[in-house]
Amino acid sequence: MQRDGIYADNFTYPFLLKACTGLKMVEMLHSQIEKNGFFSDIFVPNALIDSYSKFGGLGVKAALKLFVVMEDRDVVSWNSMISGLLKVGELGQARKLFDEMPERDMVSWNTILDGYVKAGEMEEAFDLFQKMPERNVVSWSTMLSGYCKAGDMDMARVFFDKMPAKTLVPWTIIISGYAEKGIVKEAIRLYDRMERYGLELDDAAVISILSACAESGLLALGVKVHSSIERLRFRCSVLVCNALVDMYAKCGSLDKAWSVFNRMEKRDLVSWNAMLHGFAMHGYGREALQIFSRMKKEGFQPDGVTFVGVLCACTHSGFIDEGVEFFYAMEKDYGIVPRIEHYGCMIDLLGRGGRLEEAFRLVHTMPFEPNEIIWGTLLAACRLHNAVELAEKVLDHLLELVPSDPGNYSMLANIFAAAGDWNNVASVRRRMKSIGVKKLSGASSIEIDDEVHEFTVFDKSHPKYDTIYQMIDRLRHDLKQVLHLKDTVIPVEVGEVVI
DNA sequence: TTAGGGTTAG
Incomplete structure (x- = not known):
């Protein structure tokens, strides 16, 4: 049948609906369907509910409207509606529908279970899990x-070990879980076990594990995944390559990131952004800006993420004026309205560049309510330049937003300490004590030969601490020479702690 | 119709 140039029937509508890329398209098909009287088949309205639900609150509203007037509903209609409500965070309403269902299948249970899991309500999820009449690998994986x-890897492990049949998905979840937490040995051990198990990797598994490695700087596992990809002649999609570039860049292997990037047959905006951020984060400002011009030459339109990278590159390489210029060019030349992240970059740029007053002004004039990241950035800049008075003002704002964050107090104490104002250091400490804020010492870790070494302030627990501190002294000495400084205390960072 | 999926300031 042909109407308005569209050929479709009961069988093809679900496919067409699946391919919709916007709410308007679904609406158009919906009115076609109603006009053509193709509503008798349950697959069509079910597909409509599903497609509507892909497009946010408005879509879910439309789906609900349809669901309510449907004469026949099968379990799939209910499941789709519940899943749609969960997508927009309507857990309560979803639960109500779940309770009203005339019959439930495994998918119904798994869907509502996932709703509670995604909301972080693990106790209720556990309760549901126990009440389920039967469970499959999806139920176990959801938990x-x-x-x-x-972050409860003990419980995660209990569920992983106990689940009856493990597909690639639960393996991916637990390995990524350990990797994200920086529990290297267990992550690697399980990865090896999974490979021995003979499970075939797919895109989602590779991307998930690689991004977990990127997050915690777990190069060793990232390299393992990369070599599996090459050994298995895995079809390296753009997404997988992007994940590799990002992982190498975040783990500090810029040369590897660069070589993957260069060998990519096809690149998308994310590939360019990932590479640009890689250079920017590690202080290769010129290289980052070169990537920026190259991507434009190759026809890629920069987006907001690109500009976070560009501004970050300018900050970390000391290109203050250039950064300011890029910031104004964003909107004027590229039509990208700066978001709060971009203002954050600017405050960092100006602040680190010593233009603290300007940074402070920008916090007050920007069209966003400053959040704790913004104030935190400014506080760090005050610390860098020993701007005691400004730091106190900033801290007041910061404490309004996050009253009990120990890091903020420590930062202020450090600022007073650097200025030699020991009375105020003591007063900050007293203030922390009086409201019960405890300073957590920051720990940093590095990974050598699959072994993670962790450091905290003045840490002497490492077997080679002697050599480590000697090296720090040498670094401090060399830096002074290079920077032609005499009496300045050069902060050499060991982990997150300035010694 | 249900579990894992890329880039974002400090």
Whole structure:
């Protein structure tokens, strides 16, 4: 049948609906369907609910409107509607529908279970899990993923070990979980076990594990995944390559990131952004800006993420004026309205560049309510330049937003300490004590030969601490020479702690 | 119709 240039029937509508890329398209098909009287088949309205639900609150509203007037509903209609509500965070309403269902299948249970898991309500999820009449690998994986996200790797492991049949998905979840937490040995051990198990990797598994490695700087596992990809002649999609570039860049292997990037047959905006950020983060400002011009030459339109990278590159390489110029060019030449992240970059740029007053002004004049990241950035800049008075003002704002963050107090104490104002250092400490804020000492870790070495302030627990501190002294000495400084205290960072 | 999926300031 042909109407308005569209050929479709009961069988093809679900496919067409699946391919919709916007709410308007779904609406158009919906009115076609109603006009053509193709509503008798349950697959069509079910597909409509599903497609509507892909497009946010408005879509879910439209789906609900349809769901309510449907004469026949099968379990899939209910499941789709519940899943749609969960996508927009309507857990309460989803639960109500779930309770009203005339019959439930495994998917219904798994869907509502995932709703609680995604909301971080693991106790309720556990309760549901126990009440389920039967469970499959999806139910187990849903719980597993919840515990991993909550950082409870002990419970995650219990569920992983106990689950009856493990597909690639639970393996991916637990390995990514360990990797994200920086539990290297277990992550690697399980990765090896998974490979021996003979499971075939797919895009999602590779991307998920690589991004977990990127997050915690876990190069060793990232390299393993990369060599599996090459050994298996895995079809390296743009997404997988992007994940590799990002992982290498975040783990500090810029040369590897660069070589993957260069060998990519096809690149998208994310590939360019990932490479640009890689250079920017590691202080290769010129290289980052070269990437920026090259991507434009090759026809890629920069987006907001690109400009975060560009501004970050300018900050970390000391290109203050250039950074300011890029910031104004964003909107004027590229039509990208700066978001709060961009203002954050600017405050960092100006602040680190010593233009603290300007940074402070920008915080007050920007069209966003400053958040704790903004104030935190400014506080760090005050610390860098020993701007005691400004730091106190900034801290007041910061404490309004996050009253009990120990890091902020420590930062202020450090600023007073650097200025030799020991009375105020003591007063900050007293203030922390009086409201019960405890300073957590920051720990940093590096990974050598699959072994993670962790450091805290004045840490002497490492077997080679002697050599380590000798090296720090040498670095401090060399830096002074290079920078032609005499009496300045050069902060040499060991982990997050300035010695 | 249900579990894992890329880039974003400090």
